[in-house]
Amino acid sequence: MAAPSIVITGSGAVCAAGAQPDDILSMVLAGQSAIAPITQWDHSQWPTHVAGEIADFDPRAMVADRKLHKLVRRTDLVGLYAAGRAIERSGIVAQRDALPPGKAAVYSDRSGVIVGSGGGNFENQYDFFPLLTQARGELPAFGRELTDVVNPMWLLRTLPNNVLGHIGIKYGLKGTNACITSHSVGGLLAVIEAFEALRSGEADRVVAVGHETPIEPQMILYYYRLGLIAADTLRPFDAARDGSQFGEGAGALVLETEASAQSRGARVLGTVLGSGNATEGHGLLAIRDDGDGPARAMAQALDDAGIGPADVGMIVAHGNGTRTSDASEVAAIRTVFGGNPPPVTGFKWAFGHLIAAAGIVETVVSLAALKSRVVPGIATLRELDPEFAGLPVALGPQTPRSDIALVLCRGFAGTNAALLVRAP
Amino acid sequence: MIRNPASTPRRRVAVTGIGLVTPVGNDVATTWEALLEGRSGADTISLFDASGFSTRIAAEVKKFANVLVVDRRLLKFTNRSHRFALEAAEQAMRDAGIRPTPDDAHRWGCAVGAGMMTADFDDLHETHAYAAAAGELDVDLLLSDRPANDPLVFCRGQSAAGLALLTRRFGIHGYATSVHTACASGGQALGTALKAIRRGRVDRVLAGGFDSMISPVGIGGFCLLSALSPDNDTPQRASRPFDATRNGFLLGEGAGFVVLEEWESARARGARIYAELAGDGNSLSSYRITDSPPDGDGPIQAMRQALADAGAAAADIDYINAHGTSTGMNDRSESAAIRAVFGTETDRIAVSSTKSTMGHLIAAAGAVEGVVCALAIDRGAIPVNANLVERDPECNLNLVADVSRRGRLRMTLSNSFGFGGSNSCIVMRRPEAVDGRSGAGS
Known part of the structure; x- marks a missing residue:
């Protein structure tokens, strides 16, 4: 029995640069x-002022059902939006709904949802501030007056797995599922877990989602104090780079076995070829200088796909603009690709670091770029760090070496994930 | 060119180490004894002044002092649930008698079910007093607020904090993931680990769950939903799954961890094997966020998948550790699901919910109860479903009331169902049934 080929049949994304994959690519x-x-x-x-907010954020533009707005938070709204676009474009629900009831039930049970979620914000707990004020900080009064002051739905609105549950309910998807809260790699890990679940026959189709809205005062303040926020501009791989910037958003992909996609003649946006994961294990914030984790993740993905470094057409780097992350990432690229890497780019300069949504939104944009046979430039790059001499990054567009993109994603706890996708 | 996982024989997975920190014991032996005796860990909340809350009881971990953690520098990066995790994981690693080395660290994985990301209540309280005294945050005051500028508060509050602590503590460099599907988290972590070994990504995984929500915000969140038993005068009777008079769950806390190993390599090193982690089932109810489908739809698919995944039939299962939260809705839905899956076998299969003694450990529950299912096979005993006095006729199961049972168990099954609709079911198999050899190490 041959392992099934895994294809992508739907995509959706929203971030500061746009609410459609092609619009985001155009901005980039x-x-x-x-x-x-x-x-x-x-x-x-404040000492820090900018981020990639979704302009004129309108909850109703994200999710039409207003009843749902009371049950979820901003991060869930963007996740539900991206998932909805991907599901609708893929046509899976329409296909299921045309089936007789028995077959439709099997279809639903064979349809999974895997989500990468931020896991929560600090300000979720601010909902208890009015109660603390009313109780004058005394716990007995806090307990007595709880139900008078705090929204009874507080806990439900705060669940990290809300997008998973509500996608399931709205679209009737009932198969394999997970909600991954591993910081920045969560969204890309959702794609990887979906890919693995399909390859091993646990489902016929899986909706992968990543979502996060990290732009809240307390979160940004911590990153700022830790020296991770750029003073004004995110400049990946630049000699003068001085940190990252937050963005908010969500991305979603519908992955299917080729047989499932062919059963309705679905339009294929790309093929998933392989994936890799590696952890450095030195703590929450520490990363190794030698790029050990990202190098192993990329090498594993190539091995998994059965291709060599020369087959890769473009590298979509994590490129978060911090001194150490970018330097170790370049070290990893050199380890895996030697002196001849394909064009390298990254997208965080354009819409910020979307944390749990980063890897999946960047995959969505990469697929759009592969379709246009272009490696978008890094427009904020002024002077390549001399330590990175020879790294094929550019201010303007480059031409991909092939129809394959490697997306690299890194997160807290020294986690790294890599995904290889091919344009149709 | 994709490598074909289906073309090679499927790798089997052994449970070779276990660790527990629960409201009824800070190690495996003490917890197990309490579960067999049905000794409750519930009492009036001592961790904070809960006298004003509608529910003032919980099952707290008691006299906990992180006896095993050697690297005390890590402790400042921990919240209460992380300390439970480090302790239970240390127990599991010592029990397995193996650790990652620089040569094989990349072949070790870590999969955890972690609780919701929050700042500790004391920090929230302090931020309120300083920067939000009037009830709303003053963002300019936040700039000089102590907790909002303390990187340790940030680190402890991150959703990946537990994963970071564990991978660092044990030097794990392979596949690592942290999942959260509410009360199904721990079961899903074990299932994720099983799949990672089967897929060949790693050979060994430290897997488990940890949580602690016994705080004003945690208890408050559940009180707002009227989810907790309000039996404040009889805390030890409050959790009574499948009893007709049950009225909500009892919040617990703790951690459960296992060391999972590829079967052949575990045998090759002469490891003691508790059980085979034989099957995983994973479904989404897609019904309502908190409500259980009355007909058991969702849990039914998870149990069927887990059986099929383990290559087992209903007749092979001897014990079910039920999700059994002690809420009317869950217990009836779960009973209907068990009967739908097991048919006439239902009358034979022993069922108990250890939440009757430990309470509901939320993100840790599925992992702790997975350990219970491995132990039941290893020790040949079935924990009691405590506090079952008046049986709910709509929960027509072979419940282990009053006293624990003894016997040679072939396979056991653990259910975990979460808010949001995720259902996780895992199946454990007796070592002899895998290769004819006992689980004793050599």
């Missing part, structure tokens, strides 16, 4: 960064 290709002054709070007295 135009060299326009969507990172702008934060509008969610008055930061005039």
Whole structure:
């Protein structure tokens, strides 16, 4: 029995650069960064001011069902939006709904949902501030007056797995599922787990989602104090790079076995070829200088796909713009690709670091770029770090060496994930 | 060119180490004894002044002092649930008698079910007093607020914090993931680990779950949903799964960990094997976020998948560790699901919910109860479903009331169902049934 080929039949994304994959790619290709002054709070007295917010955020544009708005938070709304676009474009629910009831039930049971979620924000707990004030900080009063002051749905609105549960309910998907809360790699890990579940026959189709809205005062303040936030511009691989910037958003992909996609003549956006994961294990924030983790993740993905470094057409780097992450990532690229890597790019300069959504949104944009046979440039690059001499990054567009993209993603706890996708 | 996992014989997975920190014991032996005796870990909450809450009881971990953790520098990066995790994981690693080395660290994985990301209540309280005294956050005051500028508060609050602590503590460099599907998290972590070994990504995995929600916000969140038993005067009777008078769950806390190894390599090193982690079933109810489908739809598919995945039939299962939360809705839905899957075998199969003694450990529950299912095979005993006095006729199961049972168990099954609709079911098999050899190490 041959392992099934795994294809992508639907994609969706929303972030500061747009609410459609092609729109996001157009912004990136135009060299326009969507990172702008934060509008969610008055930061005039703050030391840091910008992020990639979704402009004029309208909950109803994200999720039409207003009843649902009371049960979820902003991060869930963007996740549900991206998932909805991907599901609708793939046509899986329409196909299921045309089946007789018995077959439709099997179809639903063979349809999975795997989500990478941020796991929560600090401000979720601020909902208890009015109660703490009313109780004058005393716990007995806090307990007595709890139900008078706090929304009874507080816990449900705060569940990290809300997108998973609500996608299931809305679209009637009932198969294999997971909610991964491993910081930045969560979204890409959702794609990888979906790919693995399909290869091993646990499902016929899986919706993979990554979502996060990390732009809240307390979160940004911690990253700022840790020296991880750029003063004004995110400049990956630049000699003067000084940190990252937050963005908010979500991405989604529908993955299927080729047989499932062919059963309705679905339009194929790409093929998943292989994946890799590796952990450095030195703590929450520490990363190795030698790029050990990302190198192993990339090498594993190539091995898994049965291809060599020369077959890769472009590398979509994590490129978060911090001194150490970018340097170790370049070390890893050199380890795996030697002196001849394909064109390298990254997208965080354009819409910020989407944390749990980063890897999957970047995969969505990579598929759009592969379709256009272009490696978008890094428009904020002014002077390549001399330590990275020979790294094929550019201010403007480059031409991919083949129809295969390697997407690299890194997160807290020294986690690394790599995915190989091929354009149709 | 994709490598074909289906073309090679499927790798089997052995449970070779176990560790527990629970409300009824800070190690495996003490916990197991309490589960057989049905000794409750519930009492009036001592961790904070809960006197004003509608529920003032919980099952707390008691006299806990991280006796095994050698690397005390890590402790400042931990919250209460992380300390439970480090302790239970240390127990499991010592029990397995094996650790990652620099040569094989990349072939070790770590899969955990972690609780919801939060800042500790004391930190929230302090931020409120300083930067939100009027009830709303003053963002400018946040700039000089102590907790909001303390990187340790940040680190402890991260959803990947537990994963970071465990992979660092044990030097695990392979596949690592942290999952959260509410009360199904721990079971899903074990299932994820099983699949990672089968797929050949890793050969050994430290897998488990950890949680602690016994705080004003945690208890408050559940009180707001009226999910907890309000039996404040009789805490030890509060959790009574499948009893007609049950009225909500009892919140517990703790951690459960296992060391999982590829079967042949575990045998080759003469490891003691508790059980084979033989099957995983994973479904989504897609019904309502908190409600269980009355007909058991969702849990039914998870149990069927787990059986099929283990190559087992209903007749092979001797014990079910039920999700059994002690809420009317779950217990009836689960009973209907068990009967739908097991048919006439239902009358034969022993069922108990250890939440009757430990309470509900939320993200840790599935992992702790997975350990219970491995232990039941290894020790030849079935824990009691405590507090079952008046049976709910709609929960027509062969419940282990009053006293534990003894016997040679072939296969056991653990159910975990979460808010959000995720259902996780795992199946354990007796070592002799795999290769004719006992689980004793050499």
